[in-house]
Amino acid sequence: MNASHLSPASITIDEPKLLAVSGIRVSYVAGVDVLHGVSLDVSAGEVVCLLGRNGAGKTTLINALCGLLPVNAGQVTFDGKSLLGLKPSGIVAAGIAVVPEGRRVFSNLTVAENLAMGAYSRRTGFGPSWHFERVYDLFPRLAERRDQLAGTLSGGEQQMVAMARAMMAQPRLLLLDEPSMGLAPLLIELIFDTINRFAKEGMTILLVEQNAAAALDVADRAYVLERGSIVRSGLAASLESDPEIQRSYLGV
Amino acid sequence: MNLSLQLLSGLAVGCIYSLVAVGFSMVYRAMGLVNFAQGDLMMVGAFVGYSIIISAPALPFWLVVPFAAALTASLGYVIAQSALWPAIQRGASQTYLVLLTLGIGIVLSNGARLIWGANPRVYPIPLTHETIRVGQYPVPAVYPLIGLTMVVLIVGLHLLFTRTWLGLALRAAADDAQTASIMGVNRRFASAASFALASGIGAAAGVLYAPITFVSADMGMLGIKAFAAAVLGSLGSIPGSVIGGLVIGIGETLGGQLVSSEYQDSLAFLLMIGILLVKPTGLMGKRG
Numbered sequence: 409m410n411a412s413h414l415s416p417a418s419i420t421i422d423e424p425k426l427l428a429v430s431g432i433r434v435s436y437v438a439g440v441d442v443l444h445g446v447s448l449d450v451s452a453g454e455v456v457c458l459l460g461r462n463g464a465g466k467t468t469l470i471n472a473l474c475g476l477l478p479v480n481a482g483q484v485t486f487d488g489k490s491l492l493g494l495k496p497s498g499i500v501a502a503g504i505a506v507v508p509e510g511r512r513v514f515s516n517l518t519v520a521e522n523l524a525m526g527a528y529s530r531r532t533g534f535g536p537s538w539h540f541e542r543v544y545d546l547f548p549r550l551a552e553r554r555d556q557l558a559g560t561l562s563g564g565e566q567q568m569v570a571m572a573r574a575m576m577a578q579p580r581l582l583l584l585d586e587p588s589m590g591l592a593p594l595l596i597e598l599i600f601d602t603i604n605r606f607a608k609e610g611m612t613i614l615l616v617e618q619n620a621a622a623a624l625d626v627a628d629r630a631y632v633l634e635r636g637s638i639v640r641s642g643l644a645a646s647l648e649s650d651p652e653i654q655r656s657y658l659g660v
Numbered sequence: 661m662n663l664s665l666q667l668l669s670g671l672a673v674g675c676i677y678s679l680v681a682v683g684f685s686m687v688y689r690a691m692g693l694v695n696f697a698q699g700d701l702m703m704v705g706a707f708v709g710y711s712i713i714i715s716a717p718a719l720p721f722w723l724v725v726p727f728a729a730a731l732t733a734s735l736g737y738v739i740a741q742s743a744l745w746p747a748i749q750r751g752a753s754q755t756y757l758v759l760l761t762l763g764i765g766i767v768l769s770n771g772a773r774l775i776w777g778a779n780p781r782v783y784p785i786p787l788t789h790e791t792i793r794v795g796q797y798p799v800p801a802v803y804p805l806i807g808l809t810m811v812v813l814i815v816g817l818h819l820l821f822t823r824t825w826l827g828l829a830l831r832a833a834a835d836d837a838q839t840a841s842i843m844g845v846n847r848r849f850a851s852a853a854s855f856a857l858a859s860g861i862g863a864a865a866g867v868l869y870a871p872i873t874f875v876s877a878d879m880g881m882l883g884i885k886a887f888a889a890a891v892l893g894s895l896g897s898i899p900g901s902v903i904g905g906l907v908i909g910i911g912e913t914l915g916g917q918l919v920s921s922e923y924q925d926s927l928a929f930l931l932m933i934g935i936l937l938v939k940p941t942g943l944m945g946k947r948g
Contacts (some may be wrong), residue, residue, distance in 0.1 A: 415706070474842050476838065476841070477844070478844065495841075495846070496841045496842045496844070497841070497844040497845070497846055498852050499842075500842060500843060500844045501844060505771070506842050508839060508842065512838075512839040514831070514835040514836055515835060515836075516834075516835050517828075517831060517832060517835060521828060521831075521832075525828060525830060525832045526843060528825065528828075528829060528832075528843045528844045528845060529843065529844035531825045534823060534825055535797070535822055535847045571724070573843075578844070646928055659774065
């Protein structure tokens with residue numbers, strides 16, 4: 409339960425992990441690492457959350473996983489295959505979709521066009537082959553606004569667009585970067601309800617959050633990232649009851 | 661009525677400005693830079709059209725347009741891939757990128773002088789001299805073709821941007837290139853494709869403009885007026901660029917007629933300054 413995932417060597421290979429990150433170093437400027445050898449893994453069907461404060465390196469990790477930042481050292485495998493050196497397009501094609509920090513909807517595109525872009529990596533014919541219905545079932549509000557420009561939506565609706573857009577890729581792993589950031593409490597509840605629903609349907613999720621209480625509620629396991637290193641890991645329930653975590657992340 | 665005749669010629673020239681202005685806006689949206697080589701790409705398109713006519717005299721004129729556009733678009737693609745993208749990727753500032761496009765423009769116009777010579781050329785086709793009658797006045801026969809091509813190109817662009825994966829990807833990348841890339845759009849390809857498209861549209865404008873003017877290496881100067889058109893319509897907006905081009909074309913022709921044709925060029929910029937004074941974000945600009 410405690411720091412069993414601290415070192416890359418402790419990762420067991422008997423059970424294949426869907427995502428296995430071992431000892432990665434990532435930097436924006438050459439020679440200045442932001443992530444100092446981070447290791448974590450996510451098994452199929454699991455919801456894993458990554459807690460950490462501003463500047464701990466959470467978004468850096470997400471950006472490295474989706475191919476926006478190069479990995480200087482270490483290994484990242486997805487379903488046993490290395491992701492290192494793949495472009496973002498290769499990573500989404502492999503089955504990893506991202507809900508980026510700050511939503512990042514295409515504001516000059518309609519809601520339907522935003523969702524279509526989510527399916528870009530699986531594009532076949534243009535139009536009828538899109539799998540809108542399922543996504544609109546999840547977010548009926550988006551169905552009502554399908555022809556509205558995404559930039560005119562509220563923050564909560566934009567977050568729904570970003571999540572629906574990622575689902576359009578029909579991913580095997582969903583990366584969620586701070587989905588509750590900047591939202592009103594009622595909307596935060598709605599977003600976490602949706603994450604729960606995704607989880608119940610068997611979606612594998614890596615959730616990055618500052619809202620530790622809500623994140624630990626939906627997650628099976630959790631990692632704590634501080635200054636570019638994983639300092640704690642374990643079952644979500646056990647971290648939730650840990651006094652130190654309560655003090656520093658749960659505000660108890 | 662002489663005025664309506666001027667209006668027609670203003671409209672025709674305006675269409676040319678519009679198409680080049682659309683090129684400015686597309687590149688601005690896709691790459692975040694003002695491409696001052698846009699006028700020179702139009703000039704290259706006009707010369708490419710000239711060479712096509714010389715080497716295949718039997719080819720109907722309306723087919724020269726797409727061929728010249730495709731060849732110039734390929735040139736634009738190569739320019740974007742080999743010169744602009746490396747600069748953008750290394751984080752070149754706006755100032756350097758704009759200087760780079762100015763430099764590309766100079767290379768293009770001198771290159772054209774080297775290939776096609778310093779003397780202005782005239783398209784050796786009947787269309788250059790043909791007229792049609794509008795009411796009782798003769799009008800260059802290429803005018804309806806200019807109008808028609810402009811409509812076809814704008815409708816075609818609209819369909820491309822709303823009905824195809826390529827168009828959707830280009831718009832998404834123009835909106836937020838990084839997020840588009842995590843959806844699987846290749847940023848480098850998207851910016852080069854937009855640049856190529858803008859070059860092709862400029863080339864079509866050049867070929868259509870050629871029968872009512874001379875084709876010369878200095879022809880790219882028209883790009884400055886098209887830039888004014890794009891700015892007054894609000895840079896980055898395609899409908900704005902179309903309207904801006906027509907406003908400048910009609911405004912300078914009618915104004916030149918009313919005042920004196922020597923002031924025609926200054927009138928284009930006066931119009932731009934006047935409109936920006938009243939509406940600083942341009943005709944189609946949003947507030948703020």
